[in-house]
Amino acid sequence: MTAFASIVANTLRGFLGGRRSWMLLALALLPGLVQLIGGLARGSAISSQLYEEFSTQVLFTLLIPAVAITFGANAFGEEKRGKTMAFLTLRPVSRWTIAGAKLAAAWLGASLVGALGAVFAAFALGVGSGQWTEIVPGVVGAGLSALAYSAILLPIGLVMKRATLAGLVYLLLVEQFLARNVEQFSNLSPFRIGTSAYAGLSDFGRVVATFEITNGAVAAGAGGAALKAAAVAVVMWAITGFALRELDLV
């Protein structure tokens, strides 16, 4: 196993291991479960309504950002708190590789949780209303949103003790307030990266319409969203690699 792969594997083991995995699994499956119960009890209209008003909202505004923020912030934050930075960095592995592996681990972990939730919710929609088109948009949207969030929090977690809190404040202040009201901010919003990708790929008009209202000035489209997420990831990876080279690591 290469150093990159072993850092990814061990970081993911820390994020998803033990009881935590069950809690994350439960959180991911909850929206779909509610929707499934609602759909089975009250029919397809309720299933669609719950998907639009509940599942996608919970997943994209809350669950994916919170998990990606926590994983991004803790990718290095846990190493610093646990005082294991020396173990990780005093190896013949370039700082860029370490930064890249940590980003990949945070992204994969958050994407896994987000995509699982999105797939299950889309599955519940299919069962409840016969609309089976939302799996791919959900997975792509979750993956891109998770990438942007975890990338932004990666260097913050390296330099700040309370990075998770900072991330949540960012989520509430920038996403919920600034990006909603100021056009320039909405283009930089990781949340809207995910929802614009979703809206660009989805055939489900009601959800697309809801997301287009939320997205404001951000046009729907998976290609643009993927580019933005990739650009954010590259910039943040570079900042983190540079910080690992230049900062004291204990």
Add this chain to the structure above:
Amino acid sequence: MTAEGAVFDLGYERYAGPRLTDRQVFWRIVIDGLKKSVGIGKRARNKAFPFSLVALAILPAIGVVVIQVVAKIFGLPLGNDVLLNDREYFDWTSQLIFFFVAVAVPNLLIPDRVENVLLVYTSRPPTINTYLVARLVAMAISVGVFLMIPQLVLLIGEALISPSFFEHLADNLSFWWQVPITSLVYLAVNVGAAALIAAYVNNRGAAIAIYIVAVNVLTGVGFGLSSINEYFSLIALQFWPPRIRDWLFGVSTLEEIPGSDVPLVAVVAALLAFVTLAVLLILRRYRRLI
């Protein structure tokens, strides 16, 4: 002394000075908790978040009073819907205490546990129950003050600009039971949920994130499932306090919210059951630790 060994009297004496009573010890822990919850005695950056929230909580109350003063000076008419009243003010402060509690409760409970300080408390006269009660009292005081101060600013400000200060207070006697009881309900729900999570999660950041996500997800789940049966809306614990508040203030502002037809007694029962369960689970966790 024996033939093989001896212990010499080196003048060691047991501490014979005054000691704090159990009650004093309890209040010392409460005061310590109060300081920690708002970052007193810590660096400025630890104070920034709680004090910003307190400022945000109080500023609108001051604004309301100032607007009334200006309107009075210039004889401008003010409609009732222009200003926030004490009931509506809870809509604002409850948002803020949600975040205050999200950060303060994990700060209060998790470091003591993770850094193995609990043994320092419990190796002395206080028991783990004393510690927990003192921590919860500290949280209750800080959240209570947080909720009450803006309301008092509002009341006293309005009283000062009213024709008769005391007449205004006499006209608003209901304030003295409506506002504290409403505050207590907000406190019970928020601190109960945050403390329950902080008791079982060892990472402060994760505890904050889980609390914020859990409360919001439960709201979504409750409202989502209310389409099946309106009693499922009780899962949305965030909406218990406004339901009880509206009843206390004798108004009805939540008709549009799913589950508004659920009888109030069910909401109160859910609240009491939740608080009892939270207390039992927290006690269980800490008794296993000590």
Add this chain to the structure above:
Amino acid sequence: MTGRSPALVAHPIIEVNDVSKWFGDKVANSKLTCSFGQGVTGLLGPNGAGKTTLLRMLAGLTQPSDGTITIDGLDPRGHTKLFERIGLVPEEDAVYEFLTARQYVTYAAQLSGLSEPAQAAADALATVQLAESADRKLGEFSKGMKQRTRVAAAITHRPDILILDEPLNGTDPVQRARLIALIRSLAEGGATVIVSSHVLAEVERIADRVLAMTNGRLAAAGNIEAIRAAMTDIPYRVRVEADDLRALGALLIGHPLITSVTIDRVELVIETNDLGTLGRDLPRLAIDSGIRITRFQPEDMSLEAVFGYLEKRR
């Protein structure tokens, strides 16, 4: 003094040149110049002397505020390839508690780029006598077991530079003896080993050479005897037992080698600046005066005594 400073070695692997490190207005290390070569060097000093900061800089974890550190002429912070040769056991009692000892050491081997990390991990765990506990979670380990696991992770890639910050912390006497033997054997195999400790007896047992630090500065360097010998302003203390203490005392008062003489119950406590000459002259003086010396014991050759002096001088 002429020639090379005792803080420098003839064939240096690690060179520290005029290094200072400060954190805000707190100076952790001040103008340190020293070098390390093959064998065990003990870095000795009380808590807060600046040992850990120096070790972190040697390992490239932190960078000097001033001065340079090189390993075979290269800056460790800019050349991660150097870490193929370095093993570090940091002071902190830190491991990934969710991993087993085997997973932890294998992870270290994978990060070090070994082709057979599982085998290397098994070997390293066997070396520190943890083979039987290898599949237990580190969270269940005692402090001493965690420490041995961290040593295993540090030696799994067979480094030729080993930096150990308080490596014997938390170990019981048997484990300590084994770790000391392991450290000695690595040094005898040609490794450059740097061991920090505030426990003087440990350093005395492990190290060939000592760098003593106080307040972030080098207070002394060399082997213990040489450091003691260099402290000419502090007299040696010798305890002497003889059949006629008073007669021997009277004989020594006024002797040019002796700075003080005290009778302490059944022995004479003598202070001298020239222990070697006294050791030669005293028996002859005693024989000439018909006094029989039954014991001659220099009392302060231990590292503890030397360090006590260094501490007083700072």
